[in-house]
Amino acid sequence: MRSPTATVPRLAAVMTAVLGLLLPLLALVTPAHAAPTGFRVENGRLLEASGNDFVMRGVNHAHTWYPDRISSLAHIKAKGANTVRVVLSSGDRWTRNDTADVANVVGQCKQNRLICVLEVHDTTGYGEQSGAVTLSRAADYWISVQSALTGQEDYVIVNIGNEPYGNTNYANWTADTKAAVQKLRNAGFDHTIMVDAPNWGQDWAFTMRDNAASVFAADPDRNTVFSIHMYGVFDTAAEVGDYLDRFVAAKLPVVVGEFGHDHSDGNPDEDAILSVTQQLGLGYLGWSWSGNGGGVEYLDMVTNFDPNQLTSWGQRLFNGPNGIAATAKEAAVYSASGGDTTAPTAPGTPAASAVTSSSVTLSWSAATDANGVTGYDVVRIGGGAETVVATTTGTSATVTGLAPATSYTFAVYARDAAGNRSQRSGTVAVTTSSSGGSPAACGVVYKVTGQWPGGFQGEIVVRNTGTSAINGWTLRWTFPDSQRVTNLWGGTAAQEGAAVTVTSAPYTASIPAAGSVTLGFTASRGTANPSPTAFALNGAACTVG
Structure with a gap:
């Protein structure tokens, strides 16, 4: 959500009339070769896999800024919504929502019988907003979390990037949007894809409106939905109706992905937005459930996330x-x-065996499910x-x-017959051998x-208890609480969540038989500071103590 700062231009009446005639001629429908596995677009309508027409009625929820408010999804459902648009971050401007978190959001949406529209917010106002990233960068993020989305096409719509251009260079929106859609398709995404308008989402220059047909045609699956954000630009019923009518006449799918009852750039006509979308059978998603700041707190639908x-x-x-209920x-x-x-339930942590230079066998305890x-x-x-x-139906696999x-x-997910994940x-850390042998003892x-x-300072002594020298090593452990390494000497540290990986420095790479090296580090911590209980060196479990 972000309002424009430029004056809204008005197209000449003659151009309006010409475009009104041309857009229907440009409209395309889903081609016979496309076979979406979940949601799909046909004749300008969003359909479920069953063929049922689906009209979004829901709200936006700022998950990436309030990850501890996941219970909001249940509250949103209880108010009658059928859809929630969830704010995520690629990590470029805010804390990255990793694969596990995305999977949890999808699971919570499904548990609460909501359709999940997932969006990357870091693209907001690209070209004008400092730090904003490209749609291509957003597509890379979706590819990085793809495993959380595969198989969820019945439940998830991928909104590539929020308001991907401000009021600068927005003419590039068309080419960039086509390229991002195709990037996701080439990566194997079968989901319905949603694309936001430029001009901070409000499309006052009509870039999306006038190029929607060509963008739709560039999607090899013909499974793209267009999202307009209606704030101060849409302050009259005539503007609301004209914009949406043109998409409907052209048989191009459109939703109001954001709107409010007021805004600093003008007073949107929310009554018109609600009545016109109901009349045309179009979806809408209000902004936003709670947690707004920066002077737009009036857009909160509930106070302090309290559904009451x-x-x-x-x-x-x-x-x-014409509201949600x-x-x-x-x-x-x-x-x-x-x-x-x-x-x-989650499967057990996998155990590694038969580690060679090119493969490993993983085994885990079974998950459970009522069905x-x-x-x-x-x-x-x-x-x-x-x-x-x-992928396997058993509890072991060789990679x-x-x-x-x-x-x-490595880690493991379980699935049930309904597609729930x-x-x-x-996680288990494994280091393949250089010659097919077993990793050294430690x-x-x-x-x-x-x-x-x-914060705190720590020391780790790594001992080679094997019979031959170790030349090059990787040490892994998982912190049991909220500790996070801030600096380390004796190696190079990387941390994802609680899992820490340290790769040897040149001066610590060699550990002779019965020898040792010492690492030092500083880290942040919460109130408690429990010690890790398990370490693995080159994939082999080490004795501790």
């Missing part, structure tokens, strides 16, 4: 004429799936992304095609050498 404290805006949107219909997929929205677990996905974790490397003397981290298992001594409020 509806604001006047929340009362209007949920309970007023009066018009929302739950997605048919939740009835079609027998109502099973409960994910399996039965149908399979498991083994994922490789690295660089902030997860990649599915094996092949690995590089010699390379460190990997479990939370991720614990011992670790971990101790805290000093601490202060919010």
